[in-house]
Amino acid sequence: MQDSHNIDKLLDTTGLFCPEPVMMLHSTFKDIKVGDVVKVLATDPSTTRDIPKFCLFLGHELIEQGEADSQYQYLIRKGG
Template structure:
């Protein structure tokens, strides 16, 4: 596991802790929409289904999943918004 927190600086953070599917991905849509092109979003989630849903979200919409980690039941994702 890499120490991504110290090497990637997020432009915005979405804390979806405690929310269950489909809420984290619905919130992710809004946060990515408000982010500038090329911006980096850090997502914090506790729902295990995000391990499947967030990578699929990125592939489907063309965003880059830069990094993902799991730490004691918390799932962390760094997503770079596609360039317009």
Template sequence: MTTSLLDTPINHHLDTQGLICPEPVMMLHKTIRKADSGDIIEMIATDPATTRDIPNFCRHLGHTLVHQETLNEAPTYRYLVKKKSAY
């Protein structure tokens, strides 16, 4: 486990750079299925569609978008997603 700049523990790293819709969301969905409740997934993407798709994914499935930022390279997008708790 590593810690981000926000001191949020990161349990999973997902690099989707160079992939376009729908692959980044599909990969996030696969990673979340394998993660434990409360785990944080860091996702790096270059597809501008992820700025719309990742927040919608979280909202519709009940996960928490902890952080979203645009990095200066290329541009590159970074997301921290927290898997929802099991009921």
């Protein structure tokens, strides 16, 4: 995953399991403004399903997702 986007917030959820990563992401999105980009780091494979659904249901843009070194990474832009 390339960090070609300006990242406004880094959310490290490594070592946490469902539902904690998505709960933390939801909490983080309450504290940022529309258009901000969050990079999420995770080790729970269920995030590959949960984070895209979170974005779809709540109107956020999943810019990019990838996996490297047993870690899942997501770039998400907060929608309106």
